[in-house]
Amino acid sequence: MICEILSTLPKADYLCRMAIKRNIREFSLPELKKYFESIGDKKFRAIQAYEWLWKKNARSFEDMSNLSLELRKKLAEEFDLPALTVDASQHSNDGTLKSRFKTYDGHLIEGVLIPTEKRFTACVSSQIGCSLSCKFCATGLMDRKRNLTFDEIYDQVALLNEQSERVYGQKLSNIVYMGMGEPLLNYKNVLKSIDKITASDSMGMSPKRITVSTAGVAKMIKQLGDDKVRFNLALSLHAATDAKRNEIMPINETNSIEFLIESLNYFYQQTKNDITLEYVLLKDQNDSLKDAEELVAVYRQVPTHLVNVIEYNPVAGIPFIKSGEDSTQIFTDYLASHKVNVRVRRSRGKDIDAACGQLANKDTVTA
Numbered sequence: 001m002i003c004e005i006l007s008t009l010p011k012a013d014y015l016c017r018m019a020i021k022r023n024i025r026e027f028s029l030p031e032l033k034k035y036f037e038s039i040g041d042k043k044f045r046a047i048q049a050y051e052w053l054w055k056k057n058a059r060s061f062e063d064m065s066n067l068s069l070e071l072r073k074k075l076a077e078e079f080d081l082p083a084l085t086v087d088a089s090q091h092s093n094d095g096t097l098k099s100r101f102k103t104y105d106g107h108l109i110e111g112v113l114i115p116t117e118k119r120f121t122a123c124v125s126s127q128i129g130c131s132l133s134c135k136f137c138a139t140g141l142m143d144r145k146r147n148l149t150f151d152e153i154y155d156q157v158a159l160l161n162e163q164s165e166r167v168y169g170q171k172l173s174n175i176v177y178m179g180m181g182e183p184l185l186n187y188k189n190v191l192k193s194i195d196k197i198t199a200s201d202s203m204g205m206s207p208k209r210i211t212v213s214t215a216g217v218a219k220m221i222k223q224l225g226d227d228k229v230r231f232n233l234a235l236s237l238h239a240a241t242d243a244k245r246n247e248i249m250p251i252n253e254t255n256s257i258e259f260l261i262e263s264l265n266y267f268y269q270q271t272k273n274d275i276t277l278e279y280v281l282l283k284d285q286n287d288s289l290k291d292a293e294e295l296v297a298v299y300r301q302v303p304t305h306l307v308n309v310i311e312y313n314p315v316a317g318i319p320f321i322k323s324g325e326d327s328t329q330i331f332t333d334y335l336a337s338h339k340v341n342v343r344v345r346r347s348r349g350k351d352i353d354a355a356c357g358q359l360a361n362k363d364t365v366t367a
């Protein structure tokens with residue numbers, strides 16, 4: 001059909017082929033082997049090509065240096081390889097490394113490498129922009145342009161892993177889907193990216209080291225349960241009553257706390273994977289003792305092992321202010337004294353806008 005439409009144009013053949021070229025990374029290894037056989041080439045060439053795609057981070061067919069020039073040319077004629085590239089990177093003085101990646105169609109997204117004593121964590125984006133408009137989040141100020149494809153999500157992890165090895169001499173130990181976008185509104189690609197990250201013929205990482213964070217799409221949390229996923233889940237709760245949560249997270253209007261509690265219980269029943277509740281402390285908004293009391297009530301209804309209290313990172317143009325040290329202490333002490341397992345997550349990479357909720361493609365400087 002598309003070729004018929006193009007047939008009246010000059011260079012119709014070329015345009016037709018461009019329009020129907022498929023992303024080579026949509027092919028499994030057995031499919032690639034079949035293709036190589038069909039063009040009279042050896043099967044092991046397919047293994048070599050597959051390694052370039054999933055282990056050696058080839059950004060183009062030209063990179064595949066152990067394939068003949070002729071074969072590389074043929075592959076480039078037949079397939080597309082819309083790989084993500086590093087556009088710029090920026091170091092924070094605490095070691096955090098933020099990278100801006102460019103998609104094949106010119107969009108910019110961000111991912112962050114966060115080194116700590118024991119862990120090297122990659123924080124990756126799942127969408128270009130976000131549609132949820134959480135009132136405190138920088139990405140929420142952007143429109144959602146499109147979902148990232150599974151290979152674009154995979155590429156962020158692979159490129160951050162490369163950086164981690166180069167800069168810190170260590171492979172990534174953990175991955176969090178806490179960059180731009182709402183992972184559960186890009187469900188298929190997020191799950192497929194995790195399949196690839198955990199596959200033994202690519203990165204082979206344990207799903208136990210992966211956490212997907214959601215603003216709370218209850219139906220999809222249940223779907224994760226039905227799909228018996230093996231990775232962990234974090235819920236960005238941030239307020240423990242519907243009235244308060246509606247104010248700062250419009251998604252709550254259609255995904256009430258009661259519905260979220262039900263879906264988290266279902267998820268746990270089906271998977272037994274870890275659930276964390278995230279709670280960003282906003283001065284005079286959700287940081288009173290009454291708020292803490294309401295949070296304890298929610299905590300007791302969720303099969304969670306941890307409340308992560310997050311320090312708020314300021315975002316230009318957003319009026320929220322982070323809670324003071326004293327209120328943070330009183331709030332977390334109250335939780336701890338009511339048998340809540342609580343941890344305060346100090347912000348990383350603040351000086352370069354690489355912290356949670358600050359990812360919005362502001363000026364990024366090449367390192």
Ligand code: SAH
Pocket residue numbers: 134136137138177178179180181182183213214215216234235236238278280310311312313314315356357358
């Ligand atoms: N959409 C997903 C993942 C992206 S946000 C989600 O909402 O979970 C990753 C985490 O950073 C979320 O918990 C989010 O609420 C939090 N966050 C957003 N803006 C923030 C800010 N300015 N300071 C601190 N945390 C923020």
